[in-house]
Amino acid sequence: MKILVAYKRVVDYNVRIQVKPDGSGVVTEGVKLSPNPFDDIALEEALRLREKGVATEVVVATIGPADAQAHLRNGLAMGANRAIHVTTGAPIQPLTAARALLKLVEKEQPQIVILGKQAIDDDCSQTGQMLAALWGRPQATFASKVEITGTVAKVTREVDAGLEVIEVDLPAVITTDLRLNEPRFIKLPDIMKAKSKPLETVTLESLGVESGDHHKVSAYAPPPKRSKGVMVKDVPELVAALKAKGLL
Amino acid sequence: MSDRESMEYDVVTVGAGPAGLAFAIRLKQLKPDIRVCVIEKASTIGAQILSGAVIEPGPLDALLPQWRKAPPPSCVPATHDEFWWLRDKQHATKLPTPPQMHNAGNYIVSLGAMCAWLAPQAEALGVEIYPGFAAAEPLYDAAGAVCGVRIGDMGVAKDGSHKPAYTQGIDIKAPLTVLAEGARGHLTKQLVARYELDRDSDPQCWSIGIKELWQLAPGKGTSGKIVHTVGWPADTRTYGGSFLYHLDGDRVAVGYVVGLDYADPKLMPFELFQQFKHHPHVKPLFEGGKIVSGGARAIVTGGWQSLPRVEMPGAILIGDTAGLLNVPKIKGTHQAMRSAMLAAEHLAASGKAEGFNFVLRNSPVMAELRKVRNIKPGFKKGFWFGMANAGWETVTAGYSPWTLRNKPDYQQTRKLDAYVPPDRQWLDRDLPPRDRLAAVYFSATEHDEDQPVHLHVADTSVCVTRCAQEFGNPCTKFCPAGVYEMIGSGADMRLQINAANCVHCKTCDIKDPYQIINWVTPEGGAGPNYQNL
Numbered sequence: 001m002k003i004l005v006a007y008k009r010v011v012d013y014n015v016r017i018q019v020k021p022d023g024s025g026v027v028t029e030g031v032k033l034s035p036n037p038f039d040d041i042a043l044e045e046a047l048r049l050r051e052k053g054v055a056t057e058v059v060v061a062t063i064g065p066a067d068a069q070a071h072l073r074n075g076l077a078m079g080a081n082r083a084i085h086v087t088t089g090a091p092i093q094p095l096t097a098a099r100a101l102l103k104l105v106e107k108e109q110p111q112i113v114i115l116g117k118q119a120i121d122d123d124c125s126q127t128g129q130m131l132a133a134l135w136g137r138p139q140a141t142f143a144s145k146v147e148i149t150g151t152v153a154k155v156t157r158e159v160d161a162g163l164e165v166i167e168v169d170l171p172a173v174i175t176t177d178l179r180l181n182e183p184r185f186i187k188l189p190d191i192m193k194a195k196s197k198p199l200e201t202v203t204l205e206s207l208g209v210e211s212g213d214h215h216k217v218s219a220y221a222p223p224p225k226r227s228k229g230v231m232v233k234d235v236p237e238l239v240a241a242l243k244a245k246g247l248l
Numbered sequence: 249m250s251d252r253e254s255m256e257y258d259v260v261t262v263g264a265g266p267a268g269l270a271f272a273i274r275l276k277q278l279k280p281d282i283r284v285c286v287i288e289k290a291s292t293i294g295a296q297i298l299s300g301a302v303i304e305p306g307p308l309d310a311l312l313p314q315w316r317k318a319p320p321p322s323c324v325p326a327t328h329d330e331f332w333w334l335r336d337k338q339h340a341t342k343l344p345t346p347p348q349m350h351n352a353g354n355y356i357v358s359l360g361a362m363c364a365w366l367a368p369q370a371e372a373l374g375v376e377i378y379p380g381f382a383a384a385e386p387l388y389d390a391a392g393a394v395c396g397v398r399i400g401d402m403g404v405a406k407d408g409s410h411k412p413a414y415t416q417g418i419d420i421k422a423p424l425t426v427l428a429e430g431a432r433g434h435l436t437k438q439l440v441a442r443y444e445l446d447r448d449s450d451p452q453c454w455s456i457g458i459k460e461l462w463q464l465a466p467g468k469g470t471s472g473k474i475v476h477t478v479g480w481p482a483d484t485r486t487y488g489g490s491f492l493y494h495l496d497g498d499r500v501a502v503g504y505v506v507g508l509d510y511a512d513p514k515l516m517p518f519e520l521f522q523q524f525k526h527h528p529h530v531k532p533l534f535e536g537g538k539i540v541s542g543g544a545r546a547i548v549t550g551g552w553q554s555l556p557r558v559e560m561p562g563a564i565l566i567g568d569t570a571g572l573l574n575v576p577k578i579k580g581t582h583q584a585m586r587s588a589m590l591a592a593e594h595l596a597a598s599g600k601a602e603g604f605n606f607v608l609r610n611s612p613v614m615a616e617l618r619k620v621r622n623i624k625p626g627f628k629k630g631f632w633f634g635m636a637n638a639g640w641e642t643v644t645a646g647y648s649p650w651t652l653r654n655k656p657d658y659q660q661t662r663k664l665d666a667y668v669p670p671d672r673q674w675l676d677r678d679l680p681p682r683d684r685l686a687a688v689y690f691s692a693t694e695h696d697e698d699q700p701v702h703l704h705v706a707d708t709s710v711c712v713t714r715c716a717q718e719f720g721n722p723c724t725k726f727c728p729a730g731v732y733e734m735i736g737s738g739a740d741m742r743l744q745i746n747a748a749n750c751v752h753c754k755t756c757d758i759k760d761p762y763q764i765i766n767w768v769t770p771e772g773g774a775g776p777n778y779q780n781l
Contacts, residue, residue, distance in 0.1 A: 012291075014692045014777045018540065021466065021498075029321060030361050030780040032292045185402040185415040188378055189255055 003046040004110040007060040009071040010121040023219040038116025044183040076194035088204035090211035098130035103207040117175040128175035138168035254419035264288035267567025267584035268428030269366040274592035276373035289382035291773040293367040294360035298545040301359040307585035320365035322358040326351035327472030334479040337673040340529040348576040358780040382769035393561030396421035425563040431548040432754040433569035445556035450654035453550040459503035465536030469498035481523040484631035508657040541779040542690035544728035544753040552621035575624040619646035684730035692777035695748040702770035711743040
């Protein structure tokens with residue numbers, strides 16, 4: 001069984017995001033880039049399925065500029081068998097990503113595609129769902145547990161009401177939630193080995209996918225600053241302050 | 249454990265700063281087939297580099313003659329220098345710029361960005377660079393020579409037990425280990441003690457530098473302008489000064505440096521920096537601006553008379569961990585890179601550590617330090633003596649027949665009852681950051697909280713008994729990140745170490761009056777994630 005993992009590069013979660021002075025985007029120059037944490041979980045799950053003998057091959061794929069190769073090497077160092085780099089200089093929106101992934105799915109014929117439930121840069125949470133729809137296969141999103149038996153995946157999903165267990169027929173799309181697993185640390189010798197693992201490069205255009213703007217970004221702005229709080233001495237003053245604001 | 253994995257190289261370099269990277273590049277240029285790797289504890293190259301920085305481009309020209317065709321990001325030519333004396337909290341006088349501080353031909357850079365720019369050039373030559381791996385301890389062979397480094401384990405819980413993701417660190421073995429850790433390297437500290445490398449030199453000295461990168465209100469920046477100040481908020485017995493470097497795009501690097509030989513047990517270098525920003529001569533620049541990033545780092549200042557032997561069996565020291573910074577110039581990068589290139593040339597020619605000490609000591613690197621050797625120590629006698637002495641030493645070009653001695657910084661802290669602090673004339677502050685914890689936020693520091701504390705205090709009972717009485721726990725004041733706190737009172741008083749806030753500046757390891765704080769490496773990749781510092 002082959003597993004395809006979508007592996008996006010994002011601004012690291014420790015970085016304080018800053019909007020460019022002209023509002024055209026966020027500052028990415030000199031900023032640390034890392035794998036999307038949910039995608040690390042997706043890759044970890046795929047590797048565990050391979051280690052359990054369920055899967056035989058794990059392929060990581062990313063869509064991005066030429067320097068995203070180092071990012072894919074990271075995925076290979078973690079343990080993926082090979083990588084596919086879909087190159088483009090254009091910013092990628094979820095529908096474009098789903099269409100590109102579909103092309104990879106058609107070529108690679110994986111039984112499972114695992115994605116993070118969302119990327120921490122745009123927080124869209126759409127690519128996995130769109131891919132399932134385009135592919136015409138089932139989806140099991142927000143997974144916190146995955147069990148594969150034959151051609152059926154039993155997936156525990158994190159939903160608003162708690163946990164929901166569903167079964168989907170493979171091939172299927174799974175997106176990962178935070179509690180699915182804890183990704184492994186990369187070992188130094190594996191970084192060495194990753195350098196010689198196969199990494200295939202294709203352009204987005206050669207897949208026949210256009211990086212069209214499906215939605216337009218008008219401007220970026222930081223969240224409005226919270227106004228200063230008011231210190232109250234005692235409960236009556238608090239009640240009076242709340243009443244004055246019409247909250248009581 | 250005998251089944252520990254290991255990798256072998258011809259040379260292992262610890263630290264991907266300007267020294268480590270320049271060394272690896274030069275070595276590969278000379279010997280393309282040599283296998284050299286660079287280990288870096290930061291999660292990415294440059295994320296734990298903090299420097300002013302104005303650099304002399306000479307060594308870069310020698311290393312990468314074509315560099316100006318594709319310069320690093322955040323690199324602007326210096327246009328003009330100003331030198332100000334802040335007389336008190338209100339007044340300032342412009343002084344003639346001392347000759348060492350003229351920067352025509354130099355560049356204002358983000359050293360972090362420059363290292364991130366150097367790294368791929370090293371990799372293109374075949375250097376293997378591994379960020380996110382901390383060299384936790386040196387390895388020794390049967391003959392007692394250094395034979396590599398051990399990488400710290402990952403996934404160890406606070407209590408020392410192994411978490412599910414536990415991964416044992418590997419050994420990196422090499423006949424030659426090059427320490428390029430920067431000021432107060434933790435491996436260097438062990439090796440200096442083990443091989444008594446400082447037997448024939450003065451004790452090493454340090455300063456602490458605290459820095460912020462600001463995005464000013466549009467139009468306020470003057471790309472290429474360099475301003476240094478002395479005087480307030482430091483008193484005349486404390487060595488302190490500021491820098492203001494105008495980058496492009498209305499960005500300014502601002503910082504404050506305090507000599508760690510200060511006497512006041514209650515001195516807070518962080519507060520000095522913040523006070524400086526509020527001087528009426530300085531503050532208007534920052535109004536309407538925003539902090540992009542910030543952090544702190546120890547700076548090595550001992551110079552010529554404090555340089556330890558830089559070779560030992562199987563290993564050498566280069567750059568700031570050796571102690572090559574030129575204090576009056578306020579620059580160390582060119583010295584770090586020059587020493588690195590000398591080391592590479594020496595190793596390429598001889599293949600061994602032996603002889604590097606001689607090479608370095610007879611090089612222009614040391615000649616430059618010798619010339620200015622008496623300037624910084626002169627300030628121990630106060631600001632005015634220091635200035636007059638600096639003038640004399642500059643005019644005589646270091647030909648004075650004497651050499652002023654250095655003493656350990658930690659011994660300079662006076663006891664509470666033996667020190668009367670001056671009136672510091674503190675101003676009310678309203679520019680960010682409000683306090684040290686707010687400042688840590690700008691350093692994007694991250695440590696997994698569930699890991700062993702990486703600041704070892706040998707005997708915490710000293711903190712509540714002797715230190716509280718004698719010095720009033722200076723660690724709670726000198727730490728720029730508020731890592732050390734005394735909580736509780738009376739018999740319940742104890743030291744709390746907020747290790748997750750540590751920005752790896754090493755000040756505690758240096759300035760603690762009892763020398764019982766030992767900084768060790770946390771998990772690789774942990775610590776600050778500086779952005780263009």
